[in-house]
Amino acid sequence: MNETQKDILKYWYAWIYEQDEDETLMAQYLLDQLGPKPLRILEAACGGGKLCLPLAKAGHQITGIDQDKYMLDHLHRKAAEHSNIQAIQMDMLSRPWGSGYDAVILGANLMVNIVTERDSKCAQKNLLERAYDALKTGGRLFIDYDCPLEVSKWHPAINEWVCFEGTDDHGTHGRYVVIPGAASDRTRVISGSRRWEIIPLEGEPFTYTEKRHQYFPALEQTCAWLYRIGFTVESIGGGYQGEPFDNQHRRAVIWARKTIL
Ligand SMILES: C[S@@+](CC[C@H](N)C(=O)[O-])C[C@H]1O[C@@H](n2cnc3c(N)ncnc32)[C@H](O)[C@@H]1O
Known part of the structure; x- marks a missing residue:
């Protein structure tokens, strides 16, 4: 990016x-x-x-x-x-x-x-x-x-889901997508990623993916x-x-x- x-x-x-x-x-x-x-x-x-x-x-x-x-x-x-x-x-x-x-x-x-x-x-x-x-x-x-x-039961979604979607006042349309990964009840860590899918008013669409490890x-x-x-x-x-x-x-x-x- x-x-x-x-x-x-x-x-x-x-x-x-x-x-x-x-x-x-x-x-x-x-x-x-x-x-x-x-x-x-x-x-x-x-x-x-x-x-x-x-x-x-x-x-x-x-x-x-x-x-x-x-x-x-x-x-x-x-x-x-x-x-x-x-x-x-x-x-x-x-x-x-x-x-x-x-x-x-x-x-x-x-x-x-x-x-x-x-x-x-x-x-x-x-x-x-x-x-x-x-x-x-x-x-x-x-x-x-x-x-x-138990963190494994916290985010039971197997498939990715759209957390936010919309168009801002600059005309950029976007989706913020949560991609579930592994969840360990032993370590209380949920691993996964987040993907931003961005379509600017002008210019090329792009995506950005970030890995996340959340300790609860x-x-x-x-x-x-x-x-x-x-x-x-x-x-x-x-x-x-x-x-x-x-x-x-x-x-x-x-x-x-x-x-x-
Ligand atoms: C859930 S959002 C903010 C919620 C807030 N109550 C609001 O009204 O927008 C979490 C915020 O944490 C901030 N944040 C996360 N890690 C941070 C860090 N290391 N230093 C400063 N800010 C951080 C992010 O920039 C983000 O604005």
Whole structure:
């Protein structure tokens, strides 16, 4: 993929994600949990701001970090009238996040979708360490991610499926296709790939395929990391509407508090 194609693909993907992905339920849940008192909040991988923008609108002071310029462009456009939100473009695993935050948000399934060259377990643990460093003592960490009992049963699709399809405002038509691969219950790794099929308004159609290895930490693993780093786990749920974390409800919704200096 050349630079022009990369630009077209990334613009299209950020546009379609903005159109098609709905994080309203999670945003409302966060608003309820954080309460009305204005807080200093950091969201890692804020993207187009579906979570952090409602928090800014509710009066919280927001810092969002994300490495994707195209995603951040959506946040900048939507946040133009809000002076209490700043977005910083950076790889969240390579630069410091600042400190003294009341809350850090690792939402929208970030734990299993970190873009990195590193081993995903190391990256996940490092994400939690960075959240710890960014929080003030007593500050709260929010994590939510898909946490299947057996990863082999999580994505039972044998055939590839279209996750996003549509035409952006530049006239580029695209499809984002998920291609299932192997899933190991022993390692909790799902391997597969993603294919972007892009038809620009002008120029040749092209495709781009990326391999993915997603490690899905068990709840026990994530909690062990949190305790080792210095957090206390305060609550674990299975969804945003008070569901318990059980065999039916496997969206791990975790609140932890920074307790050790
Ligand atoms: C699910 S999307 C964002 C969802 C977001 N709530 C929104 O409203 O768009 C995940 C985001 O994680 C970001 N991301 C993944 N790995 C990253 C990394 N290493 N550094 C910074 N951002 C990263 C991607 O750029 C992407 O914007």
